[in-house]
Amino acid sequence: MDDVTWLTAAFEEHRGHLRAVAYRMLGSVGEAEDAVQDAWLRASRADTGAVENIGGWLTTVVARVCLNALRSREQRREDPLESRIPDPVVTAESGADPEKQALLADSVGLAMLVVLESLAPAERVAFVLHDMFAVPFDEIAPMLEKTPAATRQLASRARRRVQGQAPAPDPDLSRQRLVVDAFFAAAHDGDFGALVSVLHPDVVLRSDGGIARTRYTVTVRGAEVVAGQATGFSRFAPFAIPALVNGAAGVVVAADGHPLSVMAFTVTDGLIASIDVLADPERLAALDLAVVPGRD
Structure with a gap:
């Protein structure tokens, strides 16, 4: 199997996970799809010969794309943060939609996404990657141009806000x-x-x-x-x-x-x-x- 075929297969294997990461980062299904596509273009041009954990590496690639999108959004934002409701993912109560279920793996409620909208880009990236996808702080820190300790503080600050404003729903x-x-x-x-x-x-x-x-x-x-x-x-x-x-x-x-x-x-x-x-x-x-x- 040549490198291009291998990378294509690996990317498709992780596409659902990457969409879930991007959706939590951006709160938009369409923007998440665009971010994943952009991540593929970047990945296809990169030298992946030394990559040992392709899933983790692809996660950081899509996270960087989302971070750039969040920073651009913040610069042009005109609407109040509280007034924007992120894209909901709607499914029927009976019957499963595998594609949507993959997007909502480790389900994130709309109320939480609203709170995530109020976070600064670096806070959102640190919180989403670490708390939702267990990415270590020493892997998140370089993309934020922070130390691991400072990145931990960003995630902690975001966590307090989420816990205070987005209560966990009843499981039943x-x-x-x-x-x-x-x-x-x-x-x-x-x-x-x-x-x-x-x-x-x-x-x-x-x-x-x-x-x-x-x-x-x-x-x-x-x-x-x-x-x-x-x-x-x-x-x-x-x-x-x-x-x-x-x-x-x-x-x-x-x-x-x-x-x-x-x-x-x-x-x-x-x-x-x-x-x-x-x-x-x-x-x-x-x-x-x-x-x-x-x-x-």
Whole structure:
């Protein structure tokens, strides 16, 4: 087997892992695909004769591509960090999608991705590579032009922020679904008290309407405030299609085959701790939403 054939086979073997790394880095399925393709172009031009761990080496290549993309994004960013909801990965509650499951291996909820969006590029790279993919700090440090000790501090700072703002969801999907169903039943009935009862006191609602729906771009906190916003969802309740959003109980709201929003819920200790809503029609149109009848 020649070097090109060997490298091609190795890259395809690790492609799913590399997509998962890039998705966590960038919060965008499309940008993750582009980063993996860019990593392949770089890898194909490199001398890999001395590489002993091809999987680890490819991970660092795609991480460098993502770091450059994050730095470029930070320089041109105009929208508030809290207002942008990363691309959700939506799957049906019944039946597995192997490709999407690979993307969400060691599932990362949408709420966590929102918090990752608020990190500085170096913090995000250090945290994702070390905490999610067990890459040693001495391998991360050179790409960040930091010492291993400084890289460890970056990851630690990011970890504290994630733990404080992105609580871990309940592991039981059926329990998550019961809480989400109770939320929509209360919203449909306009029952403010019932809404408050399923919301964590410090719940956060984040919605991203994009340029076309700026009135839907909001961030509000607190059970009563979020319940007040949720009563406005009552007209959408009949159009809510149950789905898994980044591996957790969520819904796609669609009418006549047209998606209106994707809603991700973080249910912790039987209460909704966060609701993340993507309502940007341009980005919704680009998502794989096969759960919506009439869409492939």
